[in-house]
Amino acid sequence: MNSSKWIAISLVICAALLLAALPGYGQLPTDPVERAKVVAQFFEANARWLTLFDREGKEVTVVGQRDVYNQPVLSPDRTRVAVIKVDLDKEVSNLFVFDVATGKATQITFNQTREQTSGPAWSPDGSQVAYVGLRRGFFGLYRKASNGEGPEELLYQGGGQMLITDWSMDGRFLSYFSGSLTGGTLFALPLNAVGERKPVEILASKSQVQGARFSPDSRFVAYASNESGKMEVYVRPFDPAAATPGVKPTVGPWQISDQGGQGMAFWRRDGKEMYYLAADRGIMAVSVTTSPDFEFGKPKLLFRPSEDALTGVAPGTSSISRDGERVVIAIPPPQLRQITILDRQGKVVSTVGQPGFYLQPGISPDGKRLVVMRNDPKTSNQDIWTLDIATGKGYAVTNDTPPENAPIWSPDGTQVAYVSFREPYSGVYRKAWDGTGNEEQLFRYTPGAFMVLTDWSPDGKFLTFWTGVLSLVALRPDEKALDRKAIEWLREDYDVIDGRFSPDGRYLAFLSNEATINKTDVYVRPFDSSKPETPAGPAVQVSKNGATGMISWRQDGKEMYFLTRDWEVMAVDVTTTPAFQAGTPRLLFKLQGPLPGNPAQWNNVSRDGERFVFAMPVRAAAAAR
Incomplete structure (x- = not known):
């Protein structure tokens, strides 16, 4: 997910980087060589440059060296940058302050293993x-x-x-927020209180709310919310003496953004201008006045970051100085991807369409189409698209504000199923592959819980998804979507993810760390559709030295495929009758990783085992040639 709508991610982004650094790893390996590989791949996939721009978008300077940075904030005099830096090897995130002119770093926090620091804010005087x-x-x-x-x-x-x-310019308050997929709350913490400090509730909402920042006179707060159905930037009065939980102010709130606003709302120190990050990642400016009453003008574009970095720019990776003259962005690796098809030797067979902000390509049963997650750089919406392999023509299966993910093909290739978050529920929906007709809800999960959809049984009667537990949904035609219940097919003390049905529907393959907590491997267990509540037999281990996903079966049930954490594409001979047996895995080819996305969600191998599809990073300049 790369959507700012999922504000809960902002709360735990450093934890996510630490604990789910690269898919399929579980805890970090204890073996020094294996650990070094994981850390190096994590760095290449996530390291950014701290880059300063002026109001026109011209690069001013790069601060320090490339590293895994998050939440950069310029000091009041813009001579320093406070930023969170993740050290995966030590399993910590710490706060550093960089001198803009020299790049010299001062470490502020010194955390122990698995401790974190996040959300830096400068005092008004920068001390x-x-x-x-x-x-x-x-x-x-x-x-x-x-x-x-x-x-x-x-x-x-x-x-x-x-x-x-934020830290208010009069020094009296810190603003912070907490939240989940079911709503959020903005708070102000009084710093000058006598005795125990008690937070003041600014706003509690069933919608997502984040990023409260005080006006220079501390009479207003700006924040981002999806109360309208999509993320916008708002301003509302702030009066801690009169604040009563649940009581709306007599005036406001005012919507400042006019076509979507991800957040990053900052005030100029004279109170005459505001800034925010638009839905299309443009850095916007708005003329405002706060006295005697709040008034604001029409937003205007200052600049948009380069296309290479575009979808990696978010409120947690960018900020603007108090004088409105400098923008700091933690520039990510290239975000554009070219859909690329490889053969069994790893050679490029073809590319599909033009580069775009794609993730998780999956091949249709007949091998003629792909389904992908696509991030729209103009709206920030994450939708499901299908692409014709021969022509590159794209079809929008979804085109809406709720973020969709984890697309899979129906067994006959006529439909696509996907997960969509419709507050406060994640649910499974299906729609025709070309986007025509209405979507149909198939299942609704527990409020506030996530789910990753991975497969649709060959007979069309079951879906499988994971949450750390491997679950099923029975698609009985006489049962309504909201009445369907998740079946916890495999819940153990270890993690179980990425379930994939065998072509005959008699087995389920999955990833698990049951043997070694530091790595996952591919296992297969019998599946009895007449008794779907529990596996019908013991597990057989398929991989030998770890796997991260990309589990696939050849249509004849005689070969399986998976990906190792060294980005090796492996094949293994298997038999399913009379009982399941697996041979010795062998290398087909090795990818130049790391690649974007989560291999535990990939359905990217053709049914005949002859084609493998990936979203390969590419720079905008190369794509234009």
Whole structure:
């Protein structure tokens, strides 16, 4: 998911980088060689450049060296950048302050293994930095001198995940938010309170809300919310003395963005201009006044980042200085991808269409079409598309605001199923492969829970998805979508993901770390459609030295495929009658990884085992040639 609508991701982005750094790894390997491989691949896939731009989008300078950065924030005098840096090898994220002129870094926090720091915010005079720290399993709001000297001070200890977004210019308040897929809350923490500090609720909503920042006079807050059905930027009054939970202010809120706003709402220090990140990743400016009343003008575009980096630009990777003259962006690796088809030797057979912001291509049963997740750079919407392999023609299966993901083909290739989040539920829907007709809901999952759809049984009677537990949905025609219940087919003390039905429907292949917690392998268990509540027999291990996904069966049931964490595409001879047996895996070819996406979701092997499709990174300049 690369959608800003999923605001809960912002709360735990550093944790996600640490604990799910590369798909299929579980915990980091303890073997030094294997661990080094994982860390190196993680770095290549996620490292960014801290880059400063002026108001016209001209690059001013690059700060420091390339690293795994997140949440950069310019100091009030814009001579320094506070930023979170992830160290996967040590399994921590820490706060650093970089000098813009020299690139010299000062480490502010020194976390222990699996501790985190996130959400830096500068004090008005730049002498301190506030941040969220995860210490010994508890989230807290802290502050420390920005030169790294002295101890950190715990300001407030919360009960759950939090993210700081601002320190008011009068020095009196920190703003932070907490949330989940079912809603969120904005808070202000008084810093000058006598005794125990008690947060002031700014806004509690069933919608997603994030990124509250105070106006220079502290009379208003700007924030992002999807209360209209898509993310927009709003302003509302802030009066901590009169704040009553659940009571709306007598004026406001005002919607500032006019065509979508992801967030990154900042105020110029004179209170006469605001900035935000638009849905198309444009850096926008809006003229405002806060006295005697709040008024605002029409948003205008300052600049859009380069196409190479476009979909990697988000509120958590960008910010703007207090004077509105500098924008800092943690520039990611190239985000454009060319859909590329390889043969069994790893040679390029063809490319499909033009490069785009694609993920997770899957081949139709007849081998003529692909289904992909596509991020629209103009709207930030993540939709499901299909592509004709021969012509490259694309068809929008979905074209809406809710983020869709995990697309799979129906057994006959006439439909596509996918997961869509419609607050507060994740559900499975299906629609004709060319986008015609209405979508049909097949299943609705637990409120606020995620799910990853991976396969549709050959007889069309079952779907399989995972959440760490491998589950099934029986598609009985006489049962309504909302009445269907998830069947926990395999729940154990270990992780089980990426279920794939055999061509005859008698087995399920999956990834599990049951043998070694530090890695996943491919296993196969019998599946009895008449008794889908539990596996019909013991597991047989297929891979020998770890796997990350891309599990596929050849149509005749005599060969399987999977991907190792060294980006090796493997094949293994198998038999399914009278019982399942697997031979010794052999290498077909090796990819130049890491590639974007999650291999545990890939359905990218043709039914005859002759073609393999990938979304290959490509730069915009190369794509234009």
